[in-house]
Amino acid sequence: MPRAAYDDVVIAAPVTLPYTRYSIRGAHWFLAGALAELMQQAGLAKNEIDGLCVSSFTLAPDTAVGLTQHLGLTLRWLDHIPMGGACGTVALRRAARAVQCGDADAVACVAGDTNHTDSFRLNLATFSQFARDAVYPYGSGGANASFAFLTAYYMRTYGAKPEDFGKLCVAQRANALQFPHALMKKPLTLDDYLTARLIADPLRLFDCVMPCAGADAFLVLRRAQAEHLGIPYARILATIERHNAFADDPIQYRGGWALDRDELYAQAGVAPKDIDVLATYDDYPVISLMQIEDLGFCKKGDGPDFVRRNSFTADGSFPINTSGGQLSAGQAGAAGGFLGLVEIVRQLTGQPLGAAVRDARVGLASGFGMINYDRGLCSGAAILAAR
Amino acid sequence: MTSPLVRAPRKNPVVRTRVPNLPPGMRSRVALGLTAAAAQGRFELQVCRDCGRVQYPPREACCACLSHRLDWRAQDGAGDLVSETTLRHSFELFFRERMPWRLGMIRLDCGPVVVAHLHGDCPAAPARVRVRASLDRAGQAVLIAIPEKDTPNMADDRQLREMTCDPKFRKVLITDAKTALGQALADAVVAAGADLVWAGYAEPWKKSPGFERMASIPQVSLLALDLTNSRAVRDIAGEIGGRVDILINTADYHRNFGIAVRNGIEVARAEMEMNYFGLLRLAQEFAPAMRARAADGQSSAVAWVNLLSIFALSSFPPHGTYSASKAAALSLAQCLRAELASAGVRVINVFPGPIDDEWSQALPPPKIAPGRLAAAIVDALRSGAEDVYPGEVAEDWLTRWRDNPKALERELAAASR
Numbered sequence: 001m002p003r004a005a006y007d008d009v010v011i012a013a014p015v016t017l018p019y020t021r022y023s024i025r026g027a028h029w030f031l032a033g034a035l036a037e038l039m040q041q042a043g044l045a046k047n048e049i050d051g052l053c054v055s056s057f058t059l060a061p062d063t064a065v066g067l068t069q070h071l072g073l074t075l076r077w078l079d080h081i082p083m084g085g086a087c088g089t090v091a092l093r094r095a096a097r098a099v100q101c102g103d104a105d106a107v108a109c110v111a112g113d114t115n116h117t118d119s120f121r122l123n124l125a126t127f128s129q130f131a132r133d134a135v136y137p138y139g140s141g142g143a144n145a146s147f148a149f150l151t152a153y154y155m156r157t158y159g160a161k162p163e164d165f166g167k168l169c170v171a172q173r174a175n176a177l178q179f180p181h182a183l184m185k186k187p188l189t190l191d192d193y194l195t196a197r198l199i200a201d202p203l204r205l206f207d208c209v210m211p212c213a214g215a216d217a218f219l220v221l222r223r224a225q226a227e228h229l230g231i232p233y234a235r236i237l238a239t240i241e242r243h244n245a246f247a248d249d250p251i252q253y254r255g256g257w258a259l260d261r262d263e264l265y266a267q268a269g270v271a272p273k274d275i276d277v278l279a280t281y282d283d284y285p286v287i288s289l290m291q292i293e294d295l296g297f298c299k300k301g302d303g304p305d306f307v308r309r310n311s312f313t314a315d316g317s318f319p320i321n322t323s324g325g326q327l328s329a330g331q332a333g334a335a336g337g338f339l340g341l342v343e344i345v346r347q348l349t350g351q352p353l354g355a356a357v358r359d360a361r362v363g364l365a366s367g368f369g370m371i372n373y374d375r376g377l378c379s380g381a382a383i384l385a386a387r
Numbered sequence: 388m389t390s391p392l393v394r395a396p397r398k399n400p401v402v403r404t405r406v407p408n409l410p411p412g413m414r415s416r417v418a419l420g421l422t423a424a425a426a427q428g429r430f431e432l433q434v435c436r437d438c439g440r441v442q443y444p445p446r447e448a449c450c451a452c453l454s455h456r457l458d459w460r461a462q463d464g465a466g467d468l469v470s471e472t473t474l475r476h477s478f479e480l481f482f483r484e485r486m487p488w489r490l491g492m493i494r495l496d497c498g499p500v501v502v503a504h505l506h507g508d509c510p511a512a513p514a515r516v517r518v519r520a521s522l523d524r525a526g527q528a529v530l531i532a533i534p535e536k537d538t539p540n541m542a543d544d545r546q547l548r549e550m551t552c553d554p555k556f557r558k559v560l561i562t563d564a565k566t567a568l569g570q571a572l573a574d575a576v577v578a579a580g581a582d583l584v585w586a587g588y589a590e591p592w593k594k595s596p597g598f599e600r601m602a603s604i605p606q607v608s609l610l611a612l613d614l615t616n617s618r619a620v621r622d623i624a625g626e627i628g629g630r631v632d633i634l635i636n637t638a639d640y641h642r643n644f645g646i647a648v649r650n651g652i653e654v655a656r657a658e659m660e661m662n663y664f665g666l667l668r669l670a671q672e673f674a675p676a677m678r679a680r681a682a683d684g685q686s687s688a689v690a691w692v693n694l695l696s697i698f699a700l701s702s703f704p705p706h707g708t709y710s711a712s713k714a715a716a717l718s719l720a721q722c723l724r725a726e727l728a729s730a731g732v733r734v735i736n737v738f739p740g741p742i743d744d745e746w747s748q749a750l751p752p753p754k755i756a757p758g759r760l761a762a763a764i765v766d767a768l769r770s771g772a773e774d775v776y777p778g779e780v781a782e783d784w785l786t787r788w789r790d791n792p793k794a795l796e797r798e799l800a801a802a803s804r
Binding site for chain 1: 410411412413414415418443444445450467469470471472473474475476477478479481482488490492494500501502503504512513523525527529530
């Protein structure tokens with residue numbers, strides 16, 4: 001059965017709270033801030049939001065349920081999506097179906113986390129049963145170690161050079177310098193990138209995302225209501241999600257996008273060449289290359305060559321992560337799974353906070369999350385279009 | 388290739404001794420199956436009884452057919468090193484103080500992908516390696532990838548030495564070196580590169596064959612030590628307690644009685660006095676200093692070895708009171724293990740069957756030779772094990788006890804008729 005279209009369900013009110021490296025606040029503080037900003041952008045009162053979708057690593061012992069009482073929300077639709085970097089695209093597709101089917105009228109999707117000085121370590125130690133049993137006792141390097149394995153393998157197999165990853169990081173930093181909420185405010189040169197200290201060979205400092213506190217949010221509602229409210233919106237052309245794809249690969253060199261991309265483009269009625277702006281999940285540059293390949297912008301293994309042939313700033317030949325991405329804006333926990341998606345909405349609705357991509361009509365946001373053991377298990381993507 | 392370990396310069400007494408940190412020790416209950424095997428020096432993974440799929444990380448159900456029937460089975464560990472990294476940054480103090488740290492991702496020939504500590508002599512990926520399980524300083528099983536073929540000095544690998552209790556350049560106390568076992572152990576740890584061996588002896592007036600030879604070994608220092616004397620134990624601990632890196636308690640009082648053949652409790656009390664209270668005295672006097680020195684550089688305090696007996700698992704009625712004293716010692720050794728765990732000092736319990744000595748003279752062979760037992764203890768120190776069942780009789784009894792403890796009880800009862 002073909003995937004049903006999303007009809008007149010739209011996404012609006014893209015919110016990114018300013019990120020901070022450390023905070024003494026709880027996750028609720030950031031989630032509340034993002035929700036308030038969303039309501040203000042949309043011109044909605046609290047009682048007009050009847051659906052909520054939450055993603056957070058640091059909300060414990062609460063879940064989305066506790067948040068309803070904490071924030072005084074009465075809802076008829078509630079979801080909690082613990083999928084890290086894939087939570088944005090997954091939240092969108094679930095909320096869209098709820099609105100489409102009439103289970104809710106206006107679903108606020110929020111993702112965010114706090115970051116205390118020692119909370120990142122404590123979360124790592126108990127991230128998953130497999131991580132606790134079979135990864136964390138081995139050097140306790142966190143995602144740096146996991147992505148070092150993938151990066152070393154990718155470089156060996158496909159001939160990627162440090163300069164290739166560096167080019168992406170440098171371009172994203174240039175994007176970030178125009179994005180007011182980015183944590184990284186210093187220009188980055190390729191030489192800075194190549195000579196930075198090693199973190200987990202072959203990864204150096206600027207390959208690694210910086211954990212921080214913050215929140216992002218967006219609103220899913222019917223087109224008619226968005227027009228009634230007079231707020232800019234983007235249309236939802238297609239979405240995919242996939243979990244634990246290619247489980248027999250000895251190491252992750254591809255993700256679930258490779259399984260689902262044909263259906264994604266078929267549902268959207270567009271091809272990779274039609275994408276004007278791309279947001280990848282980018283906690284480490286190797287995973288951006290994998291998404292570029294698996295989403296069909298080039299063949300598997302041609303990622304390095306693709307990087308050499310293109311430029312990635314907002315005015316480049318292939319604009320990517322125009323907010324600076326997580327690598328330059330920071331990784332506010334689960335909000336990292338939202339950042340790319342809300343940036344695509346901002347670009348398609350003509351309200352970028354930083355550099356604008358000219359004539360952006362169609363955008364693709366991709367998600368990747370949850371290194372449960374040796375690889376990221378969740379992948380997702382959404383293709384959005386300007387109204 | 389690993390360069391041979393060099394003796395560290397004498398410690399500057401003004402320099403602060405670091406407090407020990409441990410690698411992460413939290414595990415799910417099912418993952419402790421890996422630890423149970425590693426405690427005996429084996430590498431086992433779960434294998435599905437219904438479809439044969441080998442599982443890792445440890446699971447509650449088969450990832451292929453969802454069966455609950457997962458059995459821990461020995462694996463040879465051969466596999467391909469698919470990727471590697473060298474960490475320069477860690478979130479945990481234990482590793483932060485030991486950077487850089489090499490890790491590998493290995494596809495085992497039996498199927499699963501494992502993350503493992505990577506020995507320095509393993510070639511760069513892709514390469515063939517062997518994966519072994521070992522206990523780490525947290526006392527939990529970890530996997531270590533070592534080169535496909537042994538290399539010179541491989542035991543001296545910096546990361547490997549953080550898991551093992553290698554006697555090389557360490558100071559060892561053997562509490563009773565008058566017995567054939569004590570002497571064999573002194574020879575074995577000297578051969579393994581120990582810097583200094585304190586050879587304990589009680590009752591100095593009693594001649595013991597071979598003991599004079601002990602005094603002629605340059606690394607050996609004789610030490611009057613009677614574990615039944617609290618004051619003496621305390622005095623000796625005051626003298627050398629702050630220098631002992633490996634303590635091997637070989638003191639053993641063994642008589643051949645059950646209950647009915649002898650009146651009175653004097654012999655049983657003497658056994659308890661040595662085998663149980665002797666261990667308690669030692670533990671109270673020596674354990675605190677060893678805890679404090681568990682991160683004292685290259686030659687830190689690392690291990691405490693208890694000579695128990697396979698009779699500790701199930702009473703051997705002809706040696707019933709002795710069995711009881713060893714069962715008591717085993718229980719106390721578990722307590723000691725728990726108390727030393729937070730410092731990362733390993734307690735190794737050794738469960739030999741009858742030793743080929745005068746007090747097992749009336750027992751039929753096979754009996755373990757003191758030299759072989761000593762070699763098994765040094766092997767345990769060099770590997771990552773904590774429970775040692777050396778020799779055929781110990782292995783046989785352990786297998787029977789595991790299979791059906793009640794059956795073993797009946798079989799051993801038959802031995803007293």
